[in-house]
Amino acid sequence: MIRTMALALVAFIAAAPVQAQQLDKISIVVFGPPSLGAFLPPVIKARKLDEKNGLAITFEERTPDAYTAQFNSGEFKVGGSAALLTVGLADLRGVKVAYLFNLFDYWGGVVTSRSEINAIKDLEGKDIAAAKGTTNYVMFDWFARQLGADTAKFSVVNTATPGLVGYALADRATAVQLWEPAYTTLHAKKPGVRLLDLKIKESWQQFAGSTSIPYLGLAAHLDWIQQNKPLIPRLYAAYKEAATWVAANPDEAAILIAAKGSSDDRKAIAELVRANDRLGMHVRSAGDLGPEIKAVYNAGKTLGFLSSEPSPVTIYRDPM
Known part of the structure; x- marks a missing residue:
């Protein structure tokens, strides 16, 4: 009996590192706080929603200019502060990327x-x-x-x-x-x-003809997408679960999101989540937002920000 228990304990200890190694690693570049790109990452990490979905996500914070340079260059293959117009512009400049899913609709x-x-x-x-x-x-x-x-x-x-x-x-x-x-x-x-x-x-x-304005979400380079397609639904699930938890638990979420803020800051964040009118938290796959995404591209063209229509491949259409 003792020998059996000892063998079981050895097997458990030996298996633990293996299980940890089974987590697929993803490095995601995001804007530093306060920003929408930095809104859900602390929730994902604190509640281990990445691990729950078989992932080990590392979030790397950058300024907007550094973010754009390092994502477009491919130094980071996945971007978690991916503004839709930036994705379209990158495509027109020859950077092969796709918008995977939306996190927030536009408000400024x-x-x-x-x-x-x-x-x-x-x-x-x-x-x-x-x-x-x-x-x-x-x-x-x-x-x-x-x-x-x-x-x-x-x-x-x-x-x-x-x-x-x-x-x-x-x-x-x-x-x-x-x-x-x-x-x-x-x-x-x-x-x-x-x-x-x-x-x-x-x-x-x-x-x-709509009030939905896809604005910010996750994007990735096409080569990364081809090599990591099975990870994308799990990545979507981690973010979707974080958003659902934030909406249901605004006070607790505010503690994580405004970790360095005051009690007044956290109270304000909680109220922002409850209302959601300015926050615009709206997690949807890009494939479900095709017409809305094209409308944002058209707005970019009217400004001259986009010289032409970005490629259809910028809208990731595989099911989540």
Whole structure:
């Protein structure tokens, strides 16, 4: 009996490293917080949703410009802050990539503390702080034009996403263009800041016949996709389960998402999750969003951001 138990214990110890080695490793580059790309990764890791789905995910944080350079070069084969327009632009420049699935629909905003600024058009001839290298700014440009603003007359002070909240807190620019969760973080610290109305839903409904705007998700290089197709549904499952848990447990999720924030920051994040109007958390496979993705590409073409229609292969259509 003792010998049998000893053999069983040896077998268990020997098997443990093997089981750990069976996790498929994926390195994913994402924007640093506060950003949508950094919203779900701490939840995935804390709740071990990657391991649950047979994966060992390493999230590597980068600034927007560094993210684009390192993902497009293939230094990172999978990007977790993949803005849809960036995927389309990469394709037109010869970088073979595909949008795997959507995580968040578009929302962007412009905030100001200046009493003389009451509409987007009022920013003509004024300075605006923005992460100009992001497609959130490109989409903002499109929406601003729909409201009659000449965005060429904006004096854009380019900064990395973590610096946007600081600009707004210090009132260092006439206005600041940002998105979630940065806006919620800012509003918790500076409740008096005003949000200018971009009329996003109205403009998009008129342009695309829909209110769904696929914006940010996961993308990967085509060579990686061909070599790792069985991992993609599991990767999707990890993110989908994280989003479902966040929606059901906003207070607990806020502790993970705003780990370095104050109690007020976490309360604001929890309220953001509950409302979901600005957060736009919407996990769907790219194949289920084909018409909506093409509408975003068309918006990019009207701006001249995209010179032509990106390849159909940029929309990953295999089932999840």
